[in-house]
Amino acid sequence: MVERTGHCSCKSIKYQLKAEPMFTHVCHCSICKRHTGSAFVTHVFIETEHLEILRGEVEAVPCATTSGRAHTLHRCPDCHSPLYSHYGGNARIAVLKGGTLDDPGSVVPGAHIWVEGKVPWITIPDDVPAFDQDYDAAEVWPESSFARRKRAGWG
Numbered sequence: 001m002v003e004r005t006g007h008c009s010c011k012s013i014k015y016q017l018k019a020e021p022m023f024t025h026v027c028h029c030s031i032c033k034r035h036t037g038s039a040f041v042t043h044v045f046i047e048t049e050h051l052e053i054l055r056g057e058v059e060a061v062p063c064a065t066t067s068g069r070a071h072t073l074h075r076c077p078d079c080h081s082p083l084y085s086h087y088g089g090n091a092r093i094a095v096l097k098g099g100t101l102d103d104p105g106s107v108v109p110g111a112h113i114w115v116e117g118k119v120p121w122i123t124i125p126d127d128v129p130a131f132d133q134d135y136d137a138a139e140v141w142p143e144s145s146f147a148r149r150k151r152a153g154w155g
């Protein structure tokens with residue numbers, strides 16, 4: 001397994017992934033733009049039990065989502081970098097902000113979502129599925145990844 005570690009911008013929080021992520025997608029929605037201060041977010045799905053916080057303690061902040069689901073964002077209490085989210089009240093799945101990884105290029109998006117909000121100067125590769133809004137993970141994720149997601153209570 002590839003060793004994946006990451007940290008917030010001030011390095012108070014350090015973490016390590018103890019398993020391969022289930023799936024990675026890029027979200028182009030306006031809320032993700034604002035959380036990252038960038039043009040998109042890379043969202044890396046993993047069971048929360050496999051996201052080990054090696055140093056520090058994150059703070060949980062309730063937030064809105066574009067799709068209207070409950071969203072709790074976990075930040076560094078010192079520098080306030082966003083690190084990961086729980087969606088729909090499911091704390092068993094962590095949706096990690098891939099830009100906080102020490103090697104952000106090591107996770108490759110399997111889909112792009114909320115492409116209707118994409119900035120015009122990003123071009124999505126032809127061979128990666130892209131959706132105007134949200135997508136049906138059951139149709140897009142590899143079967144084994146979706147099975148992990150279901151086992152963690154998010155079908």
Ligand SMILES: [Zn+2]
Binds near residue numbers: 012076078079
């Ligand atoms: Zn920090």
Ligand SMILES: [Zn+2]
Binds near residue numbers: 027028030031033114
């Ligand atoms: Zn988004």
